[in-house]
Amino acid sequence: MKKILALFCLFTLLTAFTCEDEPLDDGIDSGSNTSDTNVALIGSWDLTDFSVILETSTEFNGESFTSNIDIQSTEEDYVLTFTESSFTTNGSYSYDTNIVFNGETTQSEPYTLENVSGSGTYYTSGNLMTVDGSFYEFEYEGMDQSILDEEQTGTFEISEDGQTLTFYQEETISQTDPVTGTVTSSATNSTSVWTKQ
Numbered sequence: 001m002k003k004i005l006a007l008f009c010l011f012t013l014l015t016a017f018t019c020e021d022e023p024l025d026d027g028i029d030s031g032s033n034t035s036d037t038n039v040a041l042i043g044s045w046d047l048t049d050f051s052v053i054l055e056t057s058t059e060f061n062g063e064s065f066t067s068n069i070d071i072q073s074t075e076e077d078y079v080l081t082f083t084e085s086s087f088t089t090n091g092s093y094s095y096d097t098n099i100v101f102n103g104e105t106t107q108s109e110p111y112t113l114e115n116v117s118g119s120g121t122y123y124t125s126g127n128l129m130t131v132d133g134s135f136y137e138f139e140y141e142g143m144d145q146s147i148l149d150e151e152q153t154g155t156f157e158i159s160e161d162g163q164t165l166t167f168y169q170e171e172t173i174s175q176t177d178p179v180t181g182t183v184t185s186s187a188t189n190s191t192s193v194w195t196k197q
Helices: 002-017 035-042
Strands: 043-060 064-080 084-101 106-126 128-137 150-160 164-176 181-195
Touching: 035 106, 043 084, 043 150, 084 128
Parallel strands: none
Antiparallel strands: 043 064, 043 181, 064 084, 084 106, 106 128, 128 150, 150 164, 164 181
């Protein structure tokens, strides 16, 4: 159970870059990778903080289950480097998880991921960044993480002084399993903050 929960929490963290609807800085230019936005992105950024809150409810055979997962970084040694049209990542980070299932705290665990790396290409349009590749690539107990390699679009903001990069996500998903009739709804709210080297 611990390993499955760790993988679930990690997957939740990694989806922090798949956001689409947060209004941000109006001064960010739209367009290709030659825009002022991309010039401001070029260089290396140190991860300084991330947090993810995932609230899930499931209904199955008349029973309701709820869970809340709160993930907060505790140590960050992770670098994201942008060129004009590509990026690489590397380093390690630690985070705590607090999990509440049906109103009761079931587990609170610290996790550390080391030797994490990623690479890919990207382009921007306004405050949206579309990534082809993954900000994170790793192997977790032999499990395939290829789902994280799909094209993703995220919302971002660069501070006025150009020294802070922030990614946001607020997303709600509801799914019904046609075979079992299980209805699952989840709401994710996450943020990651990076400072320019």
